[in-house]
Amino acid sequence: GAVVSQHPSWVICKSGTSVKIECRSLDFQATTMFWYRQFPKKSLMLMATSNEGSKATYEQGVEKDKFLINHASLTLSTLTVTSAHPEDSSFYICSARGDRKETQYFGPGTRLLVL
Amino acid sequence: AQSVTQLGSHVSVSEGALVLLRCNYSSSVPPYLFWYVQYPNQGLQLLLKYTTGATLVKGINGFEAEFKKSETSFHLTKPSAHMSDAAEYFCAVRLTGTASKLTFGTGTRLQVTL
Numbered sequence: 144g145a146v147v148s149q150h151p152s153w154v155i156c157k158s159g160t161s162v163k164i165e166c167r168s169l170d171f172q173a174t175t176m177f178w179y180r181q182f183p184k185k186s187l188m189l190m191a192t193s194n195e196g197s198k199a200t201y202e203q204g205v206e207k208d209k210f211l212i213n214h215a216s217l218t219l220s221t222l223t224v225t226s227a228h229p230e231d232s233s234f235y236i237c238s239a240r241g242d243r244k245e246t247q248y249f250g251p252g253t254r255l256l257v258l
Numbered sequence: 259a260q261s262v263t264q265l266g267s268h269v270s271v272s273e274g275a276l277v278l279l280r281c282n283y284s285s286s287v288p289p290y291l292f293w294y295v296q297y298p299n300q301g302l303q304l305l306l307k308y309t310t311g312a313t314l315v316k317g318i319n320g321f322e323a324e325f326k327k328s329e330t331s332f333h334l335t336k337p338s339a340h341m342s343d344a345a346e347y348f349c350a351v352r353l354t355g356t357a358s359k360l361t362f363g364t365g366t367r368l369q370v371t372l
Contacts, residue, residue, distance in 0.1 A: 249302040250301050252301040
């Protein structure tokens with residue numbers, strides 16, 4: 144199957160700082176990328192959907208100024224958590240969908256801990 | 259709008275026993291259906307999917323699922339459980355439009371005992 148990578152896999156930061164997470168599709172062009180947040184022992188919560196070259200579409204309740212998403216190319220999307228706070232600590236997972244469109248492939252996730 | 263229900267948040271089977279994880283969906287149009295597996299501290303890995311055609315779908319690691327439109331179900335099965343199958347399993351549904359998004363079930367944690 145298609146491969147999606149995320150970097151970093153783990154990040155610990157101080158409260159008030161910003162953290163950038165990268166998501167890359169390694170062997171296909173991702174026309175659409177998705178960012179999810181997963182709380183312990185819970186399902187995935189979709190945060191936003193981004194199409195290459197256009198602004199991300201955020202789900203209801205997700206602060207777009209806090210979670211900045213950029214999808215500048217067909218293989219790269221970034222999520223920046225701005226002015227992070229301890230409540231932003233979570234497991235963030237990206238997903239990408241290519242031109243076949245029916246299947247989403249997921250990255251390995253990034254665990255963020257805000258102290 | 260579509261939705262997914264996974265019956266049983268936790269399933270425990272003995273090694274070598276049949277695995278059955280239940281998934282029922284609600285959709286106004288024929289959907290795409292997926293099963294993903296998540297190992298601890300990892301992302302999701304696609305196990306199998308149904309889009310069109312044969313209703314019995316075979317996936318990786320010996321898993322298979324059958325799309326039953328009349329029952330709006332897409333249950334996941336494996337004839338013989340292995341210890342390495344212990345993980346969280348998510349059923350997901352998506353409508354066929356390109357702008358449609360995946361909707362996940364709440365997940366089922368599979369425990370495999372000796």
